Amino acid sequence: MAELNILEAIRSAMDEEMERDDRVMVLGEDVGRKGGVFGATEGLWTKYGDKRVLDTPLTEGMIAGAAMGAAVYGLRPIAEMQFADFVYPAFNQIVSEISRIHYRSNGTFTVPLVIRMPYGGGVHGALYHSQSNEGYFASTVGLKVLAPGTPADAKGLLKAAIRDPDPVMFFEHKKTYRLFKAEVPDGDTVVPIGKAQVAREGKHLSIFCYGFMRTCALEAAETLAREDGVEAEVVDLRTLRPLDTATVLGSVRKTGKALVVHEANRFGGFGAEVAATIAEKAFEHLDGPVTRLAGPEVPGVPYHHALEEWFMIDPARIVAAARALAAY
Amino acid sequence: MTETKTTTRPRHHDLGLSDEDVLAMYRAMLLARAVDERMWLMQRAGKIAFIISGQGHEGAQVATSWPMRRGQDWMAPFYRSIASTMTFGMSAEDIITAHLAKSDDVSSGGRQMPGHYGGARFNIVSLSSPVGTQVLHAVGIAMGAWVRGDDVVAMTQFGEGTANQGEVHEAMNFAGVHRLPVIFVCENNGYAISVPLERQVAGGSVSARGAGYGMPGIDVDGGDVLACFAAAREAHERARRGEGPTLIEAHVVRLTSHSSDDDQRRYRDPAEVDALKERDPIPRFANELRASGVLSDEREEQLRAEVKAEVNEASKRAEARPDPDAHDAHERVYAEPIPGGGTAEPMAPIPGEAR
Numbered sequence: 187m188a189e190l191n192i193l194e195a196i197r198s199a200m201d202e203e204m205e206r207d208d209r210v211m212v213l214g215e216d217v218g219r220k221g222g223v224f225g226a227t228e229g230l231w232t233k234y235g236d237k238r239v240l241d242t243p244l245t246e247g248m249i250a251g252a253a254m255g256a257a258v259y260g261l262r263p264i265a266e267m268q269f270a271d272f273v274y275p276a277f278n279q280i281v282s283e284i285s286r287i288h289y290r291s292n293g294t295f296t297v298p299l300v301i302r303m304p305y306g307g308g309v310h311g312a313l314y315h316s317q318s319n320e321g322y323f324a325s326t327v328g329l330k331v332l333a334p335g336t337p338a339d340a341k342g343l344l345k346a347a348i349r350d351p352d353p354v355m356f357f358e359h360k361k362t363y364r365l366f367k368a369e370v371p372d373g374d375t376v377v378p379i380g381k382a383q384v385a386r387e388g389k390h391l392s393i394f395c396y397g398f399m400r401t402c403a404l405e406a407a408e409t410l411a412r413e414d415g416v417e418a419e420v421v422d423l424r425t426l427r428p429l430d431t432a433t434v435l436g437s438v439r440k441t442g443k444a445l446v447v448h449e450a451n452r453f454g455g456f457g458a459e460v461a462a463t464i465a466e467k468a469f470e471h472l473d474g475p476v477t478r479l480a481g482p483e484v485p486g487v488p489y490h491h492a493l494e495e496w497f498m499i500d501p502a503r504i505v506a507a508a509r510a511l512a513a514y
Numbered sequence: 515m516t517e518t519k520t521t522t523r524p525r526h527h528d529l530g531l532s533d534e535d536v537l538a539m540y541r542a543m544l545l546a547r548a549v550d551e552r553m554w555l556m557q558r559a560g561k562i563a564f565i566i567s568g569q570g571h572e573g574a575q576v577a578t579s580w581p582m583r584r585g586q587d588w589m590a591p592f593y594r595s596i597a598s599t600m601t602f603g604m605s606a607e608d609i610i611t612a613h614l615a616k617s618d619d620v621s622s623g624g625r626q627m628p629g630h631y632g633g634a635r636f637n638i639v640s641l642s643s644p645v646g647t648q649v650l651h652a653v654g655i656a657m658g659a660w661v662r663g664d665d666v667v668a669m670t671q672f673g674e675g676t677a678n679q680g681e682v683h684e685a686m687n688f689a690g691v692h693r694l695p696v697i698f699v700c701e702n703n704g705y706a707i708s709v710p711l712e713r714q715v716a717g718g719s720v721s722a723r724g725a726g727y728g729m730p731g732i733d734v735d736g737g738d739v740l741a742c743f744a745a746a747r748e749a750h751e752r753a754r755r756g757e758g759p760t761l762i763e764a765h766v767v768r769l770t771s772h773s774s775d776d777d778q779r780r781y782r783d784p785a786e787v788d789a790l791k792e793r794d795p796i797p798r799f800a801n802e803l804r805a806s807g808v809l810s811d812e813r814e815e816q817l818r819a820e821v822k823a824e825v826n827e828a829s830k831r832a833e834a835r836p837d838p839d840a841h842d843a844h845e846r847v848y849a850e851p852i853p854g855g856g857t858a859e860p861m862a863p864i865p866g867e868a869r
Contacts, residue, residue, distance in 0.1 A: 211661055237661045243691060248650055248684035255654015255668075258639055259588070261661065278681070283647050287640050292623030293846030294634040327847060351849035 214266030250276035270305035285328030313486030335400030342377025388419030391443035406504035442473030452480035524806035546597035573795030577742035646679030675706025690728035693758030721763035736764030
């Protein structure tokens, strides 16, 4: 077992898949000689050359659209959006084209591609380098949407995404890139898409989270156990679409209480889907209101550290929300 | 009309095309037109909900698609590409079946509106409705071929209105940067639905933009079939030589309204509309072929009879095909099926059936 951080895990997944399958290529802004603005593709350009690790112009629509063309042609492109905040010029290609061509062609075309996007705040990135926009894509039929929170999941899920025949949006919380190291299984370990993980067992309430919120929720759960004697079950969704409804409902049936946590704003966010699923399908098991803890209703993460701290979800806020729910 | 014997060498011989080649091109134009006209009749008869026509574009489409190698090269068409997609392998029956939205329509199995061509078996990328998206797909295919070192050329077609889309500029710029093997064919018919060229294209020329993207911009009379062929063949050869993309702007006429939901007499001068027929590429090419001694009255009659029979047969067969079944509407959302289809939800009820 190697100890890797999430960034290293992502790099290692791409390297191994490019080595294994010469149809895999990387394209995006500064992904070549520089190795990406976060270093995710470092070393790949030297190893695989400037066609398979391709620096593109600053044109996100082109990155997504050309990746789709290449995928239709038979390659397995990994497209990098430098920041999730910059994906909107590519929205047309992703939502109108990439997600729909399989259905609209009656299953005759497939687009096996991955779009990697660093997302999330807490890094002083302000409104345009901090967005959590996974909800737009999770609500789009035809896409698969992943948001890992550990190095092992980042590597295993990215490998699964690259091999998947369908288009995958791969959300990497940039604050987690170098946050911690953890063991990553050696060898060719793939984490299946569509499976949530119970990151911590508990019996009093369930906390549903993904990405960076997994780290925050686990820390909150420690505090709740130590200070309150509340055993929170932490469920890391890992895949937002298709949602692992069975694991979500199984946890709620056990604990009777559900707290859904994400950094994106609350209104119409992904948490609403999780909450509605629980309300519809586990109503008789509920012993308290399905609760959401989400980012505030402002258009983006504001810059100054006092403002950013106000915005971010942290373990203390999860503890507070969980206490209120546990006491219900 | 009697056959005219010429003393000069026909243009098509200079282009390396045989007499049979140019007759085949002419026949392809006639067939595309006949399919198009038949679909308007079917639309008027209530059998087809909507038609968006390629009438007036056939010369440019057949000619620019002619150098493309079936089964090897790729095409990302647009909604007027009836003649292009037929030249590239789709049959009259395929086109009519798609318009009737039958279950075994090769483009979409009845899922898409008429005019949204595609077919994996033909290397024709499935088309959507927001204009210009397909231009990036052609560039992506060319990128894929370039990365792999494959001998493949991608072609895409679009109108002059679409030429203004940001994605089209992104596509041309990227293709220019890496000298990708792609041919951009802009079929300029002067109108983007109702808005004329001068309100769409600053400077008035799409081909002039090629220079800005490091590629030749070829301006060609879209009613001159052989000129279009020459431009496309040169572009195809350039692409195969690794010299990069070419932008061809073919000036064509839109003989019909934008679509069956439009009436161009509301925004075009009736005299202008009437004069369009004089620029119809089909009689023009016929005259050229007669002048060069290739097309006789007998041959013309024979071709038209063949085409009519082919369209009759295609229509009959297409109409007899089964309609799609709503039980199938939940399928093929993902290549790797997710239980329950696109979501974990059960399929929506079908009207008229008990839940």
